[in-house]
Each structure stands twice: as structure tokens, then as C-alpha cells.
Amino acid sequence: MDGVAASAHREEAGPRVVLPALPDEAPLAMPVQSLARGGRVALPPGPRAVLLARRGFVIGGAGLLTLFAAYQMYLVLNVGGLTVLEGITLGLFVILFAWIGFSFTNALGGALAMLRHRRGGELGIDPAAPLPPLSTRTAILMPTYNEAPARVFAGLQATYESLAGTGAIAAFDFFILSDTTDADFWVAEEAEFLALRARLGGGARLFYRRRARNTDRKAGNIADWVTRFGGAYDNMLVLDADSVMTGDCIVRIAGAMELNPHVGLIQTLPMIVGGRTLFARMQQFAGRLYGPLLAQGLAWWHGPDSNYWGHNAIIRTRAFAGCAGLPHLKGRKPFGGHILSHDFVEAALIRRGGWAVHMVPWLEGSYEEGPPSLTDLAVRDRRWCQGNLQHAAVLPGRGLHPVSRLHLLTGIGSYITAPLWLIMLLAGLLTALQARFVPPDYFPSEFSLFPSWPAQDPVRAAWVFVGTMAVLLLPKLIGYALMLRDRTTRQGFGGGAHAFASLLTETLIAGLAAPIMMLAQSASVASILAGRDGGWQPQRRGDGSVGLRETMRHFAPHTLFGLVLGGAALAISLPLFLWMTPVVVGLVLAIPLVLWTSSVRAGFTGSRLLTTPEQASPPAVLVRANVLAAEIAARPAADEAVARLIGDPELLAAHRAMLPDFGRRLPGDHAPERLVARAKVDDAPDLKAALRLMSSREKAAALGDAEVLESLLELAARDGAGARD
Known part of the structure; x- marks a missing residue:
């Protein structure tokens, strides 16, 4: 089963609220x-x-x-x-x-x-005219690759809020499409995704997907979304990791596509x-x-x-x-x-x-x-x-x-x-x-009445x-x-x-x-x-x-x-x-x-x-993006991914739930970094040694494999028990 069925959850005083990390798939041939x-x-x-x-x-x-x-x-x-x-x-x-x-x-x-x-x-785009009504659906795509999450999610939230201010938010869904290979950035992205959903209350419109292998870079990232979810959307608006757009601009170009x-x-x-x-x-x-x-x-x-x-x-x-x-x-x-x-x-x-x-x-x-x-x-x-x-x-x-x-x-x-x-x-x-x-x-080789000089x-x-x-x-x-x-x-x-x-x-x-x-x-x-x-x-x-x-x-x-x-x-x-x-x-x-x-x-x-x-x-959307970026960057958090997962049970549960195929290795998956990471974690006497032995890509592979992740958590628990003794 794919990450489509995965979910991130948030514990509250009342019953658990389950929010899907991705919508149902709507494949589109490309x-x-x-x-x-x-x-x-x-x-x-x-x-x-x-x-x-x-x-x-x-x-x-x-x-x-x-x-x-x-x-x-x-x-x-x-x-x-x-x-x-x-x-x-x-x-x-x-x-x-x-x-x-x-x-x-x-x-x-x-x-x-x-x-x-x-x-x-x-x-027919007239900036002075009233905003057009929308009958089509548009997905706003934010591809990211090893970018500082504070900047990415601040810009995305400012854009979301500006769009909500137009009254047309029902016509749009937002996707964070991660190709991040750095494990620490990856887990930070997941944490900011959960925090963004909590701030906006927009679980039904905010989605996150990380590819384990960034095949064909950004073009492949967008193509992967199109073939999995593109059938549900008339348009897609592609952003960059540093992009910010006003709701007015977005609604007008979406209206122009309808017109x-x-x-x-x-x-x-x-x-x-x-x-x-x-x-x-x-x-x-x-x-x-x-x-x-x-x-x-x-x-x-x-x-x-x-x-x-x-x-x-x-x-x-x-x-x-x-x-x-x-x-x-x-x-x-x-x-x-x-x-x-x-x-x-x-x-x-x-x-x-x-x-x-x-x-x-x-x-x-x-x-x-x-x-x-x-x-x-x-x-x-x-x-x-x-x-x-x-x-x-x-x-x-x-x-x-x-x-x-x-x-x-x-x-x-x-x-x-x-x-x-x-x-x-x-x-x-x-x-x-x-x-x-x-x-x-x-005396040139060919006859000339005058000498030749530059x-x-x-x-x-x-x-x-x-x-x-x-x-x-x-x-x-x-x-x-x-x-x-x-x-x-x-x-x-x-x-x-x-x-x-x-x-x-x-x-x-x-x-x-x-x-x-x-x-x-x-x-x-x-x-x-x-x-x-x-x-x-x-x-x-x-x-x-x-x-x-x-x-x-x-x-x-x-x-x-x-x-x-x-x-x-x-x-x-x-x-x-x-x-x-x-x-x-x-x-x-x-x-x-x-x-x-x-x-x-x-x-x-x-x-x-x-x-x-x-x-x-500064336009209001940029002021808001800068304020949010400063607030997110100022929040205390562990930089190291495993420590962050251990210290936040909600984030750990969401991380497990959002892993494609629930972190299982499928037949034919012989990715060397995944296999090497498993061997290094098995050989490590403690968590510190395991993290020291792995390269950045191997660490990301370890956190993407359910069995290796459990081994890392067991090493951490063993270290904690030893420290208490």
C-alpha cells in the first residue's frame, strides 16, 4: 500500500483526529x-x-x-x-x-x-476588476529539495492565508512535494507540516509527500504528482521553495484558465x-x-x-x-x-x-x-x-x-x-x-601594388x-x-x-x-x-x-x-x-x-x-511570510532527526504513517544506501555510533525503512536505560 493511505495524527483532549497526509489517488497518464x-x-x-x-x-x-x-x-x-x-x-x-x-x-x-x-x-486579466468566480480545482505545488523548512512553510502559509482572504480557498489544495535527501531536513519538514495543519486547521487542503528517490529531479517530482493525483485537478500552480504569491494573483490566473x-x-x-x-x-x-x-x-x-x-x-x-x-x-x-x-x-x-x-x-x-x-x-x-x-x-x-x-x-x-x-x-x-x-x-606571395599590414x-x-x-x-x-x-x-x-x-x-x-x-x-x-x-x-x-x-x-x-x-x-x-x-x-x-x-x-x-x-x-503577503519565518526559526527544536522523533511521539507516529508502503522494502528494491544503513545500524553498539557510521543518504534511507527505524529507536531506548542505571 502507498503513502496515499498514510495518515498523520494529532492528539487532543478529545478523541484522536486523523488527517490524511495525501488525498485519494487520481491517476493521470503522462x-x-x-x-x-x-x-x-x-x-x-x-x-x-x-x-x-x-x-x-x-x-x-x-x-x-x-x-x-x-x-x-x-x-x-x-x-x-x-x-x-x-x-x-x-x-x-x-x-x-x-x-x-x-x-x-x-x-x-x-x-x-x-x-x-x-x-x-x-x-481578459484586469487587475482592477472584481475577482472572477471559480468552478475549477487547482493544486498548488511546492517542490522542495534540502531547503530550510522555516522559509518553505512560512511562504506557503502566507500564500495560503492570502488566498483564503479572497474567499476562493475552496477551489485550491496545497501539496508539499519533497525530494529532500537530508534526514534532518526531512523530519523537520514533517514537523512543520503537522504544525502548519494545526495552525490553519486546513487538513483537508494541505498535503505532504516525500519521494524516497528523487528520480529526474524537479521535473520527475512534478511528473510523479501528475501521474498519481493529477486526474483530480483542472490546473496546477507550480511554485519554487522561495516563492510567495498573493491570493489575488492566483485567483486571476486561475480565472483566466477557465475563460x-x-x-x-x-x-x-x-x-x-x-x-x-x-x-x-x-x-x-x-x-x-x-x-x-x-x-x-x-x-x-x-x-x-x-x-x-x-x-x-x-x-x-x-x-x-x-x-x-x-x-x-x-x-x-x-x-x-x-x-x-x-x-x-x-x-x-x-x-x-x-x-x-x-x-x-x-x-x-x-x-x-x-x-x-x-x-x-x-x-x-x-x-x-x-x-x-x-x-x-x-x-x-x-x-x-x-x-x-x-x-x-x-x-x-x-x-x-x-x-x-x-x-x-x-x-x-x-x-x-x-x-x-x-x-x-x-613582398606578398600574390602580386599587390601596396604592402599588407594590420x-x-x-x-x-x-x-x-x-x-x-x-x-x-x-x-x-x-x-x-x-x-x-x-x-x-x-x-x-x-x-x-x-x-x-x-x-x-x-x-x-x-x-x-x-x-x-x-x-x-x-x-x-x-x-x-x-x-x-x-x-x-x-x-x-x-x-x-x-x-x-x-x-x-x-x-x-x-x-x-x-x-x-x-x-x-x-x-x-x-x-x-x-x-x-x-x-x-x-x-x-x-x-x-x-x-x-x-x-x-x-x-x-x-x-x-x-x-x-x-x-x-512591502505587500502584506511578504510581511506575513517574514514574520512567520522568524517565528518558526525561533522555536526551539532538536536539529538531529532521530532525537527529534524520540522527543516527539506525535511526530514519530506521523513519520511512521507517512512512509511509503509503511516503510516496507518491496521486492526488487536493492537500493545500496538502504542495505548499507541496515548493516551499519545492526553493527553499531549504540545510537551515537550508528549515527556516526552512516552517511547523510544512508541515514535518510534508515529513517525510511520501518525495521531500521525500529532498530535505531531500540538503540536509543537502550542508551536511555543505561544512563538511568
Whole structure:
């Protein structure tokens, strides 16, 4: 029997109250999709001509900008002929300018959308209108993997309470879907689940399930829920462990799913909140000031062919089950196996199946947190890099919409561009070296009236640089100008002057950090191409303070590379060194920059610098989440899982009841950590020795096996009896 029949109980003064940990199963088939077969199902007729015009503006505009920039760069380099190195530099420049040009025209589209936005939009979501009545059922899914339970359950309770405040709570159930492998976190999750039920009295709407084996990571976690319980729900709203959403936002997107039966997925724009370190507050400010502009641009020209970011989105369960069963890619890791960056692929498959995928960036009430330091961003980026490069195998899949292929291509490009920038930087350095030290060839092998020598046009080069910087930075100024139009938003940023000072601060620090991330992403790409799998590490949140030793281990190579690069440039010429100063300074200062930006004390928390509307006037749901997180974290509790179970009979009974198959080993289950844990516990003379002998995964396996758990409890009882004697 499965954990479906399991129950957690709470002893009260009266009779025992039995609350099921999971509802009755409602299986829903989720067949694995083929990338080699399948055609695209057409959407219902819509305003396609308008959409094509918008796409022509964004994509065609980026193409025209790139052609003009490429011609100007050709004139810069083609003085006395184009050498091989200059040709390489030109080719890389064209590719990289196309990348930033595409972002620029997307921002222009976003500005048009924000200036001409119609209330309600294509999906009929009008934030000013009364909340729609709901007749469908939606499951809110909170996947978690070795996350601090205080943060997870505080955010979930705040979301639950906000949703209850709308009066529509009857249409929603909440599921905590744990893939946690750390035994101490696992038992803490169970304790917080019971406490949350007791606080809310919502036993019929709050459910918890932990998988013993986290097959296929988050995608497998969601797929497991779909195949077991998805048949009972029209929609599922997928959160992340740090997600918080308002009830108003949730009810409106659920209502939009009812109003638009052809829509398979609606993605909100999560605002980054809760930043305490300087790095986190920079991301928070940038995401709040520039993020809506860029997201509005995407929604403007994507239309029903939009993308999925993996969380804070509502999905039609039937569409997901029927279209988004992910195949395993052929070959070995890091390119083969299960798909790490699953969200882009799921959106592409849902769209292939004839369901619309929309983004609603104008709808407020969706929040998440960002990484607290450059170190954490680099670690997370390594996993995303591997997942996005896997998309090269998905890109030629049959039946995918061209815009879906563009999503996959931009995901790949977001990491491939880093080594391309690095190669262009080195090629430019070698070109300058060639121009200074290589003598002209007065006697070329082919007849020529003039000698051939490497040379460039410095004046035109300066103008190309200015133009490139303008294309790169103008979206920030556009976002700032649009912010000034709204008095409430402007005050939320601390006023126009403070917002502009924040813009300059963020741009300066981000400029120094850019070469660090360029080198980090280049190293990630090289590592993945060499066949090294990056694995999956849980994210750190909150305080981003990083020790000096860890920072030096991560960023000493960046400093060394910066010194070598600066020395080489200075050896060639002083003007070249000054030209490359922004890159060199960022790399040389990598270690102090990371330490400084990861500090809470350096976060300008006492000033209006880098402030955002959500920080200046926090929404009620965020205030409630922070209060709850502090209350939960302050409660005294044993950190060690076995001690916690022994000290809380109610938790122990619930733990036993929630074990899949009641903790019995089924035939064919030969998981090595389970068998090793059993042997180590059998051999241990006492509980302390048993816990010391087991690894983290073995301890989790022991607590998931009813017989081994009883052995641990017997060791604890024996230790207690010995202590009394």
C-alpha cells in the first residue's frame, strides 16, 4: 500500500483526529514524448498579422542594427586589408552584437507595450476588476529539495492565508512535494507540516509527500504528482521553495484558465524580493526597474507562443500530462540523461500540442528570491548552463514552433556568448599585438601594388564602442524613464533622483562583475564540453556571507587571469591597457568585490539607494511570510532527526504513517544506501555510533525503512536505560 493511505495524527483532549497526509489517488497518464516524431497542432484563429508585425519589428530590427554595426566594424578593421585575426574578431563581433541588439529591440517592444497596454489584455486579466468566480480545482505545488523548512512553510502559509482572504480557498489544495535527501531536513519538514495543519486547521487542503528517490529531479517530482493525483485537478500552480504569491494573483490566473480553454500555461513575472546583501539588492533593483520592460517586450511579440520559467506559473494539468512527458536524452552526462532545464522544453512541447502559452508580466503579486552572492550565482549558473546546453539536442525536435526553437536557442546563447566574448577579447588583444609588432609584408606571395599590414581606424573604433554601449545601456534608461511616469512607483524607488543614483550604482557594480561572470560561464561551458557533470546542489538563500577561503578558491583564477591580461595589454601599449581597464579591474578585484557585495552590512539597507517599491512598502503577503519565518526559526527544536522523533511521539507516529508502503522494502528494491544503513545500524553498539557510521543518504534511507527505524529507536531506548542505571 502507498503513502496515499498514510495518515498523520494529532492528539487532543478529545478523541484522536486523523488527517490524511495525501488525498485519494487520481491517476493521470503522462506518456513520454518523442522528439523524433510528432507534428504541431494549430491554435484557434487569432490576430496573427499583428503578431507577425511585432516579431518583424523585434527580430528584423535587431538584424538591421547588426548589419549596420557589422559594416562599421568592418571599416574599423579593414585598413590596409583584413587579416585572419581581424576576420575572427569581426565574425565574433557580429554574433555578439546581434545578441545585444535583439535585447535592445525587445526592450523597445516592451516600451510600446507599456505605453499602449490595454486593461485586461488578451487573456481578459484586469487587475482592477472584481475577482472572477471559480468552478475549477487547482493544486498548488511546492517542490522542495534540502531547503530550510522555516522559509518553505512560512511562504506557503502566507500564500495560503492570502488566498483564503479572497474567499476562493475552496477551489485550491496545497501539496508539499519533497525530494529532500537530508534526514534532518526531512523530519523537520514533517514537523512543520503537522504544525502548519494545526495552525490553519486546513487538513483537508494541505498535503505532504516525500519521494524516497528523487528520480529526474524537479521535473520527475512534478511528473510523479501528475501521474498519481493529477486526474483530480483542472490546473496546477507550480511554485519554487522561495516563492510567495498573493491570493489575488492566483485567483486571476486561475480565472483566466477557465475563460480561455485553449490556454495551457500562464507564466507570471516573479519580482525578486527579500535581498539583504549588496549583491541581492542589486539584482532586486535591476529586476524591478528593468525586468518589467523586458518581460513586457517578450509578452508583446511572443503572444500565445511564450515560455515557461519553471515556477510561479499555472498549467492546465491535462495539457501538461498529455504533452510534456520529458524523454531522456541519448548519450552520457552531461549532455545525455534527464533534462535539467526542463521548463523551456515543457513549454515547447505544450505549444506543440496545440495549447497556448502566455506571459502576464503586468499582473502583480508574484515573488521569489535571488542568490545572495556572486559565488551562489556562479554555482547555480553551472547547473543552468549544463541544462541549457542540453537544449542543443532538443532544438531539432519535430513539430516545435519556430518561436519555441528561438526560446531554446536563446537559452543556449545566454551561456555560449560568454566564451565568445572571451575569445573576441583575446583575438582583439592579439590583433593589437600584431598591429604593433608585426612588420608590413612588402613582398606578398600574390602580386599587390601596396604592402599588407594590420591596422585599424581608432576614431571609428571609438564610435563603434560608443554605439555598442548605447545599445547595451539604453534599455536601462528606457526602464527608468517609464518608471518616472507613475508617481506611486517612482516614490517606491525612493524618488527620481535616488532611483537614478541607484541605476548608476547598479550599472557600475554590474559592469565590474560582468567579466567575472564571463570567465565563470566560460569555465562552465568548457567543463561541460569536456564531459564533466555538475550535479545538483541546493541553493543558499538569505545571508550570502562567504568566507575568504571559499572566495579565494572560486575566484583566485579570475584574479590571476586579470593580472596576465592587464600585463599583456600594458606591454603592447598604454592606450590599449586603458581601453581594457574595465575588464582588467573587474577581474583583478574579483575577490574583494565578491566579499564586499556578499555582505549584509554593505547592502545600503539604511538608505534609499537600491530600494524598490516592495521594499519601501512591502505587500502584506511578504510581511506575513517574514514574520512567520522568524517565528518558526525561533522555536526551539532538536536539529538531529532521530532525537527529534524520540522527543516527539506525535511526530514519530506521523513519520511512521507517512512512509511509503509503511516503510516496507518491496521486492526488487536493492537500493545500496538502504542495505548499507541496515548493516551499519545492526553493527553499531549504540545510537551515537550508528549515527556516526552512516552517511547523510544512508541515514535518510534508515529513517525510511520501518525495521531500521525500529532498530535505531531500540538503540536509543537502550542508551536511555543505561544512563538511568
